[in-house]
Amino acid sequence: MIDVQRLRVLRAVAEHGSFNKAAAALLLTPSAVSQHVAVLERSLGAQVVARSTRGVTLTQAGRIMVQAAESVTAELAHAQQQVDRLGTGHTQLTVATFTSGGRLLLPGALARLTAAHPDTVLHVREGEPEASLPLVRQGAVDLALAYHFDGPLPGQVSQNSSMQWTALLKDPLRVVLPEGHRLADRAALDITELAAEPWVLGCLKTEAYLRRYAERAGFEPEIRGTTTDYFFARSLVAAGMGISLIPSIALAPHVPGVHTVPIKEPAPTRHIGVATISRRRDHPRLATLIKALQEQAAAVESASISGPAQRP
The missing domain is CATH 1.10.10.10 (Winged helix-like DNA-binding domain superfamily/Winged helix DNA-binding domain)
Incomplete structure (x- = not known):
């Protein structure tokens, strides 16, 4: 054995x-x-x-x-949850999410879940995909709202994995410029037009992504500032420190003094989705939550939030 x-x-x-x-x-x-x-x-x-x-x-x-180890670990965690429910009469559900996606998609979806299953006890954990996806594999969380940039799906989410990825939303990155910038009135920009600009960025992964795109375009970006907060990065743009590259869903709330311009195709894009253990995906509460997230994502797309930081 x-x-x-x-x-x-x-x-x-x-x-x-x-x-x-x-x-x-x-x-x-x-x-x-x-x-x-x-x-x-x-x-x-x-x-x-x-x-x-x-x-x-x-x-x-x-x-x-x-x-098999991932499946066993997840099933043991699920079994523990079922045992815990015997004493409380409630089902616990733990969701991991990255900040900007959670702020936009999760509240409405969780409200629908609790309306459909009022006996559910919810727990939310904030974390980037590299932290949250292993928690799904281990059974520590039931669902992770995550993302990946252009290229393969997040680590170990594949046909041979115990996890299943459900795509929700494409989230194109936008160039954020100070008001009055010489390129602010353009309908769209080519990344090569930004070669001489200084940058302030709100995420280390965005910096790495920008560097890859810049290398293809033949230039080395000048990074003057990095933060872990997109709102702060846009505030630095408004202060004139440089320009930024921000995912569309992270462009709210509006920051005065900035203007947003799309990037010409092929535009750099985040792909947002949810990861779950494959065999648990059809659990009634998880199925309800995934459907609610899909509806929230569809509402975001139909609302055309792609340019929320244009001049008000």
Whole structure:
């Protein structure tokens, strides 16, 4: 019989890419981690990791077992919730969300959920996708409202994953300029037209994204400021520090002294969606919440919020 603890160790090895880092995360010694993996391999009759001087990678058998580990962990967490419900008569639901998406989409969706299932006890945790998606895999949260930029879906959300991604909304990024800027009256801008501009950005991931786009356009952006808050970044733009690149849904509330211009296609875009454990997606409360989020996202698109920071 496969030991659940050894599956937990293998999952940590897969997450951290080495026995040493997995050992530190699990508060074990590297030799104990290595022994757990070796015993798991003997019990399976198959190699689950490939060892090299650069670390360890999963074999096909290892990937299968990590997926099983994620499912087992999530199911045990769900079972604990069911046991807890026996004593309270309530069902608990935990949702993780990033800030701007949660502010726009989550309140209305949660209101619909509680109207349909008034016995639900809700918990909300704020976090970026790199923090919230592992919590879904571990069963610590039931649903994560998350995003990814152009390219593949967030880490480990794939056909071979225990998680399922449901797309909700495309969120194009806009250029935010100070009022009176020479480009403020343009209907749309090409990224190459911004090569000489200084930038202030409200997110480190946005900075990395801008650098990739700028590299394709042949220039190195001058970054004069970075924050973790899009509202603050727009305030710095209004103060004349530079221009910014802001997701559309983060352009409210309006900041006086700024003007927003779309970027010409192909425009940089965030893709917003929800991640859930595949086998739990049809749970009545989760299904209700996902449908409510889809309706909220459709309402956002129909309201055409793509330019909320234009001159009032």
